[in-house]
Amino acid sequence: MSTYSLDDTIAAIATPLGQGGIGIVRVSGPEAVPIGRRLFHPARGARHWPKPYRLYYGHIRDPQTGRVVDEVLLSFMKAPRSYTRQDVLEINAHGGPVALREILRLCLEAGARPAREGEFTLRAFLNGRLDLAQAEAVLDIVRAKTEAALRVAVGQLSGRLSQAVRAVRQGLLGALAYLQAAIDFPEDDIPPQDISPSLAEAEDRLQALLAEAGRGIIYRQGVRTAIVGRPNVGKSSLLNAFLRQDRAIVTPIPGTTRDTIEETADLQGIPLVLVDTAGLTEAEDLVERLGVERSRRAIEQADLVLLVVDGSVPLTEEDRQVAALVGARPAVVVVNKCDLPRATAAEEILPEVPHIAISALTGEGLPALEALLVDVILSGQVAIADAPRASNPRHRDLLQRALQHVREARQALREGLPDDFVSIDLTEAVEALGEITGETATEDLLETIFSQFCIGK
Numbered sequence: 339m340s341t342y343s344l345d346d347t348i349a350a351i352a353t354p355l356g357q358g359g360i361g362i363v364r365v366s367g368p369e370a371v372p373i374g375r376r377l378f379h380p381a382r383g384a385r386h387w388p389k390p391y392r393l394y395y396g397h398i399r400d401p402q403t404g405r406v407v408d409e410v411l412l413s414f415m416k417a418p419r420s421y422t423r424q425d426v427l428e429i430n431a432h433g434g435p436v437a438l439r440e441i442l443r444l445c446l447e448a449g450a451r452p453a454r455e456g457e458f459t460l461r462a463f464l465n466g467r468l469d470l471a472q473a474e475a476v477l478d479i480v481r482a483k484t485e486a487a488l489r490v491a492v493g494q495l496s497g498r499l500s501q502a503v504r505a506v507r508q509g510l511l512g513a514l515a516y517l518q519a520a521i522d523f524p525e526d527d528i529p530p531q532d533i534s535p536s537l538a539e540a541e542d543r544l545q546a547l548l549a550e551a552g553r554g555i556i557y558r559q560g561v562r563t564a565i566v567g568r569p570n571v572g573k574s575s576l577l578n579a580f581l582r583q584d585r586a587i588v589t590p591i592p593g594t595t596r597d598t599i600e601e602t603a604d605l606q607g608i609p610l611v612l613v614d615t616a617g618l619t620e621a622e623d624l625v626e627r628l629g630v631e632r633s634r635r636a637i638e639q640a641d642l643v644l645l646v647v648d649g650s651v652p653l654t655e656e657d658r659q660v661a662a663l664v665g666a667r668p669a670v671v672v673v674n675k676c677d678l679p680r681a682t683a684a685e686e687i688l689p690e691v692p693h694i695a696i697s698a699l700t701g702e703g704l705p706a707l708e709a710l711l712v713d714v715i716l717s718g719q720v721a722i723a724d725a726p727r728a729s730n731p732r733h734r735d736l737l738q739r740a741l742q743h744v745r746e747a748r749q750a751l752r753e754g755l756p757d758d759f760v761s762i763d764l765t766e767a768v769e770a771l772g773e774i775t776g777e778t779a780t781e782d783l784l785e786t787i788f789s790q791f792c793i794g795k
């Protein structure tokens with residue numbers, strides 16, 4: 339951890355910039371208390387200051403001029419019982435950007451250095467208060483878009499994933515230790531041991547964890563859902579119905595939606611990232627053609643496609659063209675306008691995917707559509723594309739890697755291959771699991787993960 343020093347003291351504004359009710363400057367490191375002593379002047383002398391875990395009322399003064407910068411509440415968390423396991427000061431000031439910057443400046447002048455993104459949490463990790471999966475959960479909590487996503491993240495912060503991963507890793511290490519001994523000391527009488535049951539158990543557990551991770555990713559990241567269809571079938575009306583508000587403009591004029599609209603709806607806790615698109619058609623004018631291009635891209639980038647058709651008129655060639663673009667992606671055909679006399683059942687369109695009749699206008703069939711979507715999503719038909727900097731997909735990939743190696747180890751064992759073969763795979767599996775909790779994480783990996791945090795976290 340050469341680039342990560344723990345000996346210096348870091349400081350940052352921990353609340354969002356801008357005007358707010360309060361703002362917090364956070365200081366962590368060996369100089370936290372001396373810095374506090376220089377800047378903070380408790381009211382009524384506060385004899386015991388700084389006693390930890392109390393809130394002190396007083397003022398921050400510029401030590402050079404004696405000028406009062408702000409009226410504050412100050413708390414002190416003493417090492418190791420703090421977020422970073424170092425001495426931590428939190429200065430609760432009035433939430434104006436100037437006062438906060440001024441307090442931060444004084445902290446820096448008094449010997450702190452500016453904290454980097456996620457550096458408080460990084461210190462918590464390096465000092466062993468959180469493992470890597472738990473540190474990543476902190477980020478997930480900050481980013482959670484629905485209550486369910488929050489629950490998943492809080493579970494991870496409490497160490498649920500880490501404990502399960504450690505248990506599997508421990509089992510594999512046991513098997514590995516036996517193999518190593520057998521390889522290294524072939525002439526000693528090491529009592530033969532059958533490691534296949536423990537490998538089978540590891541495989542089962544990894545499989546279960548992966549299934550859980552898949553669901554976790556859905557709740558955390560959401561499902562990108564493109565709403566497509568030819569002009570005027572009711573795509574924007576459907577978006578509005580999901581959001582229960584008039585977000586997109588709806589008119590009887592075909593080609594109303596020109597640009598792509600993206601909004602997140604809460605589908606029983608699953609963030610449904612809905613992308614409303616311009617009706618696909620061979621557009622004449624340039625602006626509309628750009629819109630159509632975007633719709634094509636929206637389909638390509640979607641985890642799930644809602645193909646909307648107008649059930650009150652016969653299917654058209656355009657409906658079929660749009661359907662052709664959906665290809666093999668997970669999709670649902672939404673036969674809209676069921677409040678009007680039905681002119682098509684639309685069975686011939688994407689016959690292999692579920693069809694459902696609704697009215698975006700009256701709301702009829704909407705609960706059934708939502709239930710169908712939850713089913714489709716949680717049944718595992720929808721594979722969620724990785725967000726470029728998401729952390730949970732990282733866990734899933736590592737679990738997958740570990741599972742693969744355990745399977746190969748079992749295969750080698752079954753085929754009676756030399757212990758070396760089994761041992762190589764087990765080592766790889768153990769490594770992969772160690773990367774989840776951070777036991778075997780590289781500096782680069784830490785850099786990638788913690789750079790996603792905000793400063794002050």
Ligand SMILES: Nc1nc2c(ncn2[C@@H]2O[C@H](COP(=O)(O)OP(=O)(O)OP(=O)(O)O)[C@@H](O)[C@H]2O)c(=O)[nH]1
Pocket residue numbers: 567568569570571572573574575576587588589590591592593594595596615616617618674675676677678696697698699700
């Ligand atoms: N009767 C009835 N009319 C609907 C329904 N859904 C939408 N409409 C009407 O259909 C017209 C087009 O609706 P939009 O939601 O703008 O359709 P769109 O697919 O977004 O259209 P473009 O953006 O032009 O591609 C509007 O007049 C809506 O009021 C429905 O379920 N029943």
Ligand SMILES: [Mg+2]
Pocket residue numbers: 573574575586587594595615617
């Ligand atoms: Mg529209």
